[in-house]
Amino acid sequence: MTDMSTTPAGEYEAQLGDYFALLKPRVMQLVVFTAVVGMLAAPVSVHPIVGFASILFVAIGAGASGALNMWWDADIDAIMRRTQNRPIPSGRVQPKEALAIGVALSGLSVMMLGLAANLLAAGMLLFTILFYAVFYSMWLKRATPQNIVIGGAAGAFPPVIGWIIATGSFSIEAWLMFALIFMWTPPHFWALALFMRNDYDDAKVPMLTVTHGRRATRRHILGYTVLLVIVAVGTGFTAIGGPIYLVTSAILNGMFLLGAIRIWQRDEDDSEADNFQVERKFFRLSLWYLFLHFGAILVEATLRSYGLGGWA
Template sequence: MSEASINVTRDYEPTFGDYVALLKPRVMSLVVFTALVGLLVAPVSLHPVEAFAAILFIALGAGASGALNMWYDADIDAVMRRTAKRPVPSGRVEPGEALAIGVGLSGLSVVMLGLATNLVAAGLLAFTIFFYAVVYTMWLKRWTPQNIVIGGAAGAFPPMVGWAAATGSVSLEACLMFALIFMWTPPHFWALALFMKSDYDDAGVPMLTVTHGRKTTRRHILAYTVLLTPVPIWLALTSVGGPVTLVTALILNGFFLKGAYDIWHRDENMAEADDYRTERKFFRLSLYYLFLHFGALIADAILRGLA
């Protein structure tokens, strides 16, 4: 490197951690977990090296779509308090770098997953990245209040990709794992939108709370929770389910339905009076809901292995 080129520097030198932050590590951790469950409960077992590579490249694909999302959404991320400190809106990483990393890692993850496992898994991963980066981020998010509903599919694909990586196909069980996350996403995010009020309003993102009001959002949370309920119970009755999943589904859905009913039953005055306590509680419960259901599937897989 010549003296002339190294003198062309910027005020802030991005660290490796800034580039890692582009990949949304917290979202990646959920992707790793659900994809791992999809892979482990599948009736076909992979060599540990192949399984590790598959999970790594699925996570990398998810990270790539996160980088593309941050590149495209930098303008609205800058307005929202929750996202203003992300690498692109805070100026730590150039938008062009985020785009290059997103595109580069997308290609790398899809090709490597295809080579490590099979073309079905690679194709599903490519579709997931396309769905999140193009269909959700570029199209739905700024256009329709149903953004969360349809866009939730992107987050629901990882267990299906994990399953496909092991089996080379997609089955009812994989579809039900997909449906579990897909139906869980709207109540989870709408609960967040209820108590992160000003964020989505300020950014002009057409969240249901902004376009149809908070009363409608509360009604939608209850409706989607009711529709979600049969999915994990059905999943518990398939070949990947078992007693642990069934008991988990029955208990958690009871709590989840109660939480959704409480949210529906309240009005804004009540919510503001206790700083959205019920909504925050429901949001926290939703995190446990997903984690424990997928954890239960692993527990049943272990029990089957011991039997």
């Protein structure tokens, strides 16, 4: 929980960029991209103005979640090297400001998405914000080593919201996109945790690397990667897949599985000597992995709109 004592003393007049950083713009980019893909992959077209406005409000909702997360986690962000320069622990933004911004943007984004698109999309956005800010940030993150597994669902909802913006309903295709992000999240974050373990140790966050050790974490990465491969490649044979997606997925998943196997085979005695280069490479690959999968879904959707894509 946020502790005012962790915020450096001293006067500082926050700049616009400080408030923007509070919204986690890098995470927002992924949210926007996957939501756009979910909307465009749907079998129902959306008016460009409605689509733009809807995605804008989804982005604002994602930013609100980021602000609430930073408000709550300011105490551990001040301890971890990776997060010490965030707006609150660095003293550029005060905790009360972050809380106010998060709450205000949450209400604004949900209300406006309901007006721009439909109430189901707005409800899903509200659920996503609450899931990330309350269920994950305030409870799971500090309570269980499975925090990132369950909490990863928050980052997997945007394509579902995008699909609902277009169709006003759920479908198996939307949940396949959800599953793709959900299964990708644990290997992605556990690889990061392997070479950032001291941060989680110092902050007393029960990441799997802290509670069960690096060897168990590597086994979990391999296990989840195998499940991810099944979901990702299998999606290629569905209505949102197609030849381009399937080829892209086959190549990416071959590389990803090989990387997970190399992590699993790692010798603990060599961990410090090679500076976790295997884990770093796997983590960088994971960033491209998700982007290219959703990019392929978008390409297939675009081709289908011209009667060229998919398996038809």
